[in-house]
Amino acid sequence: xxxxYHRRAVFPSRSANTINTFxxxxxxxxxxxxxxxxxxxxxxxxxxxxxxxxxxxxxxVEVPDFKVMKGGGVLRSARMAFQISRKSTGVVYGRxxxxxxxxxxxxxxxxxxxxxxxxxxxxxxGVIIKNLLRSRFFGGATVISEALKLIxxxxxxxxxxxxxxxxxxxxxxxxxxxxxNRAVNRPYTIGYIGHLYQGRGVEIVIxxxxxxxxxxxxxxxxxxxxxEFWRGNGDDxxxxxxxxxxxxxxxxxxxxxxxxxxxxxKQIFCSDGRNDSGGFxxxxxxxxxxxxxxxxxxxxxxxxxxxxxxxxxLLCDPDNPDEWSDAVRKCIANPDFARRIGFNALEKLRxxxxxxxxxxxxxxxxxxxx
Numbered sequence: 257x258x259x260x261y262h263r264r265a266v267f268p269s270r271s272a273n274t275i276n277t278f279x280x281x282x283x284x285x286x287x288x289x290x291x292x293x294x295x296x297x298x299x300x301x302x303x304x305x306x307x308x309x310x311x312x313x314x315x316x317v318e319v320p321d322f323k324v325m326k327g328g329g330v331l332r333s334a335r336m337a338f339q340i341s342r343k344s345t346g347v348v349y350g351r352x353x354x355x356x357x358x359x360x361x362x363x364x365x366x367x368x369x370x371x372x373x374x375x376x377x378x379x380x381x382g383v384i385i386k387n388l389l390r391s392r393f394f395g396g397a398t399v400i401s402e403a404l405k406l407i408x409x410x411x412x413x414x415x416x417x418x419x420x421x422x423x424x425x426x427x428x429x430x431x432x433x434x435x436x437n438r439a440v441n442r443p444y445t446i447g448y449i450g451h452l453y454q455g456r457g458v459e460i461v462i463x464x465x466x467x468x469x470x471x472x473x474x475x476x477x478x479x480x481x482x483x484e485f486w487r488g489n490g491d492d493x494x495x496x497x498x499x500x501x502x503x504x505x506x507x508x509x510x511x512x513x514x515x516x517x518x519x520x521x522k523q524i525f526c527s528d529g530r531n532d533s534g535g536f537x538x539x540x541x542x543x544x545x546x547x548x549x550x551x552x553x554x555x556x557x558x559x560x561x562x563x564x565x566x567x568x569x570l571l572c573d574p575d576n577p578d579e580w581s582d583a584v585r586k587c588i589a590n591p592d593f594a595r596r597i598g599f600n601a602l603e604k605l606r607x608x609x610x611x612x613x614x615x616x617x618x619x620x621x622x623x624x625x626x
Contacts, residue, residue, distance in 0.1 A: 259291050261277070261349050262295070262336060262355055264351075267304060268298070268308070270500055273371065275308055277293070278305075280369075283614065285311075287612065292346065293314060293316045296320075297318040297319060298318060307503070308502075308503050309503050329354070334355075334358050341362050347395075347622050349366070349369055349622060351368070351369050353384075354381070357385065357387060357388035360387075360391040360394055365393050366388075367396060368396070368398070370397045370398065370408065371404075373411070397417065398421040398617075399418060400421065400422055400423055401420065401538045403535055403559050404420075404538075419617065421614055421617045422538050422608075424543055424610055425540075425544045427605065427606055442472075444470070444471045445513050445514050446514070446584065447474050447510070447515070448475045449516070451477055451478065457519025457521055457574060458475070460517075460574070460580055471494065471588075472495075472496070474495075474512060475497050476501055479499075513550060516553070517552075517553045517554070518542055520555040520574060521574050522555075522557065522575075535558075535559065538562075542560065543609055546601040546605040551569075551595070551597050552570065553570045563609070568604055569601060570583040
């Protein structure tokens with residue numbers, strides 16, 4: 257299938273959503289599809305394939321951007337749509353609703369890759385969204401969780417225009433076999449990978465280091481300001497902050513970990529500190545953790561329990577730090593239990609949440625008749 261994917265985002269970026277974009281395009285191309293990714297022109301020349309750690313098997317078209325007055329995002333979307341219409345003929349799939357709306361006006365078949373609800377917009381933006389959803393050229397939306405699907409249904413999108421396609425990851429070769437990665441003669445090591453801003457539960461990670469001083473905690477990610485803030489919030493003798501690492505380099509660091517932690521709060525904020533995704537998120541981090549075969553310690557939230565159970569992870573109350581410390585101690589004291597839940601998570605990923613499986617579901621949806 258000839259597929260055009262588009263993102264109106266900054267590339268390269270530390271954000272999980274841009275990483276997800278490159279991995280999706282790579283996975284589509286690996287399955288034999290002709291993929292072209294349209295993105296805004298980079299401010300500096302960077303090898304994006306190397307930065308994101310994916311194979312160079314798809315085309316990237318950079319669309320020149322321009323500075324406009326406040327609210328000019330719609331104009332940028334119109335320009336992106338115009339460039340896509342000029343330079344491609346494939347089915348259009350992407351996250352920017354306004355670009356899709358303009359392309360639907362040009363009679364191009366379009367699909368939304370929805371990772372969040374459609375924001376309630378008034379005025380021109382609201383009209384554009386309504387026109388897209390009513391267009392006969394709008395094929396529908398893939399959504400990342402059952403909770404998000406329910407939001408779209410409540411907003412009036414018919415069920416036949418929606419399908420749940422969860423996030424994905426591929427098993428990491430060094431962790432293919434059951435047994436984990438435990439080595440002797442070093443401290444038990446807890447790993448956290450990701451951003452350090454509000455809603456990510458970093459204070460729980462810090463508390464694990466404080467409450468269990470015999471462990472080592474390694475935190476991969478975060479800006480310099482974030483790291484300085486968290487270093488000032490406790491004794492960090494057994495905590496290492498690595499700072500940001502390009503996605504292509506993170507996998508090698510996994511060899512140092514015995515357990516991975518993802519302590520989401522009930523409200524999960526984006527980097528802007530405003531948009532709460534706790535009610536519908538499908539965290540990419542957890543799928544990438546599942547791919548390692550290491551035991552996972554994460555929050556007991558409805559959106560997490562859509563795909564992880566007590567058989568595949570240690571699920572803890574995000575409001576009870578002591579419960580997290582107890583779970584770590586359980587893994588240290590019972591390594592067979594830790595290996596088993598890590599292996600169960602890896603098997604669930606293999607059977608349900610690989611990129612190959614995600615692509616299969618996406619292509620099935622994009623191929624459906626109107």
